Amino acid sequence: MMSEMIREDGRKFDELRPIKIEAGVLERADGSAYLEVGGNKILVAVYGPRESYIRRLLQPNTGVIRCRYNMAPFSVDDRKRPGPDRRSSEISKITADALRPALMLENYPRSMIDIYIEVIEAEGGTRCAGITAASVALVDAGIPMKDIVVGCAAGKVNDEIVLDLSEVEDKEGQADVPIAMMPRTGEITLLQSDGDLTEEEFAKAIDLAMEGCRQVSELQKEALMKRYSTE
Amino acid sequence: MMSEMIREDGRKFDELRPIKIEAGVLERADGSAYLEVGGNKILVAVYGPRESYIRRLLQPNTGVIRCRYNMAPFSVDDRKRPGPDRRSSEISKITADALRPALMLENYPRSMIDIYIEVIEAEGGTRCAGITAASVALVDAGIPMKDIVVGCAAGKVNDEIVLDLSEVEDKEGQADVPIAMMPRTGEITLLQSDGDLTEEEFAKAIDLAMEGCRQVSELQKEALMKRYSTE
Amino acid sequence: MMSEMIREDGRKFDELRPIKIEAGVLERADGSAYLEVGGNKILVAVYGPRESYIRRLLQPNTGVIRCRYNMAPFSVDDRKRPGPDRRSSEISKITADALRPALMLENYPRSMIDIYIEVIEAEGGTRCAGITAASVALVDAGIPMKDIVVGCAAGKVNDEIVLDLSEVEDKEGQADVPIAMMPRTGEITLLQSDGDLTEEEFAKAIDLAMEGCRQVSELQKEALMKRYSTE
Amino acid sequence: MDIVPEITRQSITNLVKNDKREDGRGLTEYRDVSIETNVISKAEGSARVKLGGTQVIVGIKPQLGSPFPDTPDLGVLMTNCEMLPMADPNFEPGPPSDDSIELARVVDRGIRESELVELDKLCVEEGKHVWMLFIDLHIIDNCGNLFDACELAVMAALKSTKLPVATIEDEEVVLSEDETFDLPINNELALCTFVKIGDKMVIDPTLDEERVASARLNVGVTKDGHICSMQKGGQEPLTKDEILYCVNTAVTKVKELIEYL
Amino acid sequence: MDIVPEITRQSITNLVKNDKREDGRGLTEYRDVSIETNVISKAEGSARVKLGGTQVIVGIKPQLGSPFPDTPDLGVLMTNCEMLPMADPNFEPGPPSDDSIELARVVDRGIRESELVELDKLCVEEGKHVWMLFIDLHIIDNCGNLFDACELAVMAALKSTKLPVATIEDEEVVLSEDETFDLPINNELALCTFVKIGDKMVIDPTLDEERVASARLNVGVTKDGHICSMQKGGQEPLTKDEILYCVNTAVTKVKELIEYL
């Protein structure tokens, strides 16, 4: 029975790793959040809406968001050279795409919202974790949104579709399907799929990842409630 | 007798490698051309005259041309790292110098003509081939010119002055003299000389290269005729 | 007795290496100077006050100085790669800080003074030598100053505090304290200290370095007198 | 950045609403595809693909190198993409743009995740010498849907690739001067790209269709109908049903594309 | 660049004139310090330091490498500092700014010149294999006085660092999978930073104090009260007496700071 399968770390097929989310962890940033999931440690800061020093990026009729996903040199087993590489450039791009639909950027012409995602420690699934944390930081910055975007992945390990792959499962598994969604409408704002899946397996993975998103979404709300209740 | 000398590839001392020129080979570019000579394959696109996104390059009283000579990573035996190197920067510069005299840039103040020369495969003599192809692409773009600049090289191999060195001849030969000229006036717009030549040999090389230019010039015109007859 | 201690190159504890300073050695620059001290050879050029091509550096209410300290690839035993590195960036920054207090920049709003320090040959103490030469070049450029900034270092070698460390002493010594000062007021515009010093030793080093500055200051004035007498 | 004239936007959107397109195609119909291989004599593998007006050239060059420490017995693939300024007036020379990086990585992941290149057969001496294949994408004319054109070109070039036989003699690698072997490939793959215009998903978009689209979905499918890579792009979200529709359609269309190889 | 409102400038300057500060501290009083070590499981050494609102994280990663030719039996330290755009709206992404280079170099010189890391014990095989320690400073929140926060963080991280035991077998380095050793440290150090506001020297400046200050002085002092590094910064000069006052004060304050380690 799939639901009784024990995973390498003892989780059930549809079980998330332990998650901790905290809003408002930095002084200077307009909004910030800290997230731990499994061995991942992610810090996000949001600045804006503000004028940008890079004027050519601004647009007359709408606001612009810019996202920078960055891994600390010490966040992985073999030290990573500082600065952007191709992987982080791609993740920055699709993270901005994933968050943009929830923002009402047309209300902020000629301005920029900057989202800085720092992976302090990485253990599989940092792009989804970064999106989840970034949404919390955006709320913390007081930026109105249609919905709080949330990210989660499903994948295929030992021919089973399971939720929220750990680093080991990602490396040894057969497929990884990270998504982000707006929980109110169920619309999907990020979708990737790597590895071997039949059409049926893919459909199952999407359903499971969406279910995971809904669970993480509750934790986002709790973190924000806690933030506002302590203020 | 020099004229009977057989070269490594069977050509006579004053014989060009087989050449194929085609105008109008790309959809997006304002003008384009494709040229094969020996094992060389060269593609040229022209954009302009247009406003440039780099405003500081524009000049109030005249148009500006910019040339980018680039070799594909797979165009040579040992893969070339993508992006400009010192050799390609120099060729870009002297290619722009070679083409500029034929253009009536003073008619296009505050605008830019961009010439992109891509060496898809290289086999000796790419700078001259690039200039020849670029002129055809400029005509294809409908840019009025005083003359159609054409390039060709002469060189010294086994102590003989010969036309249009192949890659092997360039490597094993004693000198290479690439030139470009405006065939109507015979004025020379590009000239380099590498290797050992006496004054007399140099004079002979210039004469032979100019003769080569005149032959290639006819092929340029044929390609353009064909282009206009099929339109 | 410390004052009788013989140093590796035969100098007394408070003795400078031989110094030669010459003002006005370049044609194009607005001001220039050449300085040799020990085996160091330093060339400085000053341009300005002038408008800058980098407009964002200019300030509406004051002039700006910019300093570029650079070592020639052939100035050291193992060839140095051309271009700025972290060390030269830091020295450029603190050299600008060291010279700025003497300049009346508020008189030059929207303009820039550029100071180019080229180390042609290096043998210990180039940052102080660069500051000393730069001041002479600034005077040569006709830029009014409150004082002529001068640099000199003291250090600790074999447990003694000595003046103006040579390359060997710097490498084998225990501490190096380079300073720059405005001789009229004795105010200190540059101060670094590397290596092991007690509070007392540090006080002694500062006093010695200041005394060295006063001696070098006289040589600066001589060089400028010579320059003006020959004009 | 391109601004699409409002009139173009309306015209394309209205057409698509009625299941029609600018160039007369149906919503799930591809433009003409042409594939030519061995177009570069100096490359060990090469192909030129035309997809409508879009043109790309791929060249593959091998180099002997060291394996990655965690895969000592596997060859290495490196995919690089140059969006040449020749191809589009909006492409700029210089380091690869974010779009170019995404394109290269999506194309690369298709090849990599489908595991169709038998990397273990590119090992010359375990832990020491393996073949590294440099896959260089040269975009020369951009008339829309670079993704599918590039993946086809890479696939065709890989199939045409011949490597020199390498042996170890006296601890050194010796390359045969005349003997070669075909790059071992055990599967085939194509990428099938959709954009969302109004409420419809449209396959193989033209440049103008890309510009007015609100979202994009790349679906990589292998010959045996398995999904090996996907990527959503664009400013707006997609519904689950839209995604499942695309996946289902892609499984069919990829079979057609693979026939061109 | 930041322009400080004139009213802030005046208010801070007047307070300092009367030996007072915005946040109620005395002129030689530090903000709250908190140090946490082993905050990154994947780093061999790590620390997070809060100094008032300022926050920095340091991670230390070792790599085996070749020694410098002139010190064949010594390990190597490399200090790198990222002033993350997250930390301050004026920090920009991209290559390190001059401020960031100066910060990294001053922090590095403190460690290096005090010789507290026993580099000879980081030699695995003379002339061939030594440990290189990459010390990466990650500035995540800038509320002033990054210098002292960073030096404390590096010091704490070094003290927490454990390296795998390395031995030579058959001319190759073998790393033990479970056995580690503490990075050998024979001293402790802290940096004590002053800025000049009006005629007074003020310790541990806030961001606003830094902005209105005319000069800066960093003083690095070891546990045994020796001065191991100094750096003057800022637009205006300092007198000898001001410098000697700072040195003298630093010798006392550093003892307090080191207690946090």
Next chain:
Amino acid sequence: MDIVPEITRQSITNLVKNDKREDGRGLTEYRDVSIETNVISKAEGSARVKLGGTQVIVGIKPQLGSPFPDTPDLGVLMTNCEMLPMADPNFEPGPPSDDSIELARVVDRGIRESELVELDKLCVEEGKHVWMLFIDLHIIDNCGNLFDACELAVMAALKSTKLPVATIEDEEVVLSEDETFDLPINNELALCTFVKIGDKMVIDPTLDEERVASARLNVGVTKDGHICSMQKGGQEPLTKDEILYCVNTAVTKVKELIEYL
């Protein structure tokens, strides 16, 4: 970019028309040349050249390195040119400009194509160790005609270069501490540069002459009167006769220049 005042342009052009020049020289007359060698003690070869107000310094540093695979028994020359911002208000710091690249490459080709450095004598062990000579050009004052000044400086510096004797012991390169040998040079060369002003070709142009010129021609000639390198620059064409005139003149003038070496 420099805009030359119209009055300067007219004045220079009129002078040249009448075979005269600003500084009283004839059209084929050089400015004063002075060459000093061994000006940098830490460089194995060096020279400072003044050509009128133009000043350049060249330093040559050797390094042991691997030969190129296709020339396993030849040493390697690397020429690099820094147009220092010190030398000219229009020179900017940063990566080499196109002008700087062209200058370095033309100077380098002269040396390389004349084959005057006996590269085979720079081989220490075939296929493994050869001398690489880094030739660094430092432009410190630009008063026109950098080409000829740089080529003279490189030529003089090469002639002054002494390398340590290198031998192979136990498969390792050992450098003698006191024994050196002269860099083996078997020829001499100079570059002779012309610009076209109006209808005349003018030798050794000043900066203002360069600015008003319509075309440039560099002619590299060896001691024995052979042409080893040429490069045309500038916005306008040259006729064949102009080129042949320059070549002929250069053959004579280079003999004069080589006497300064």
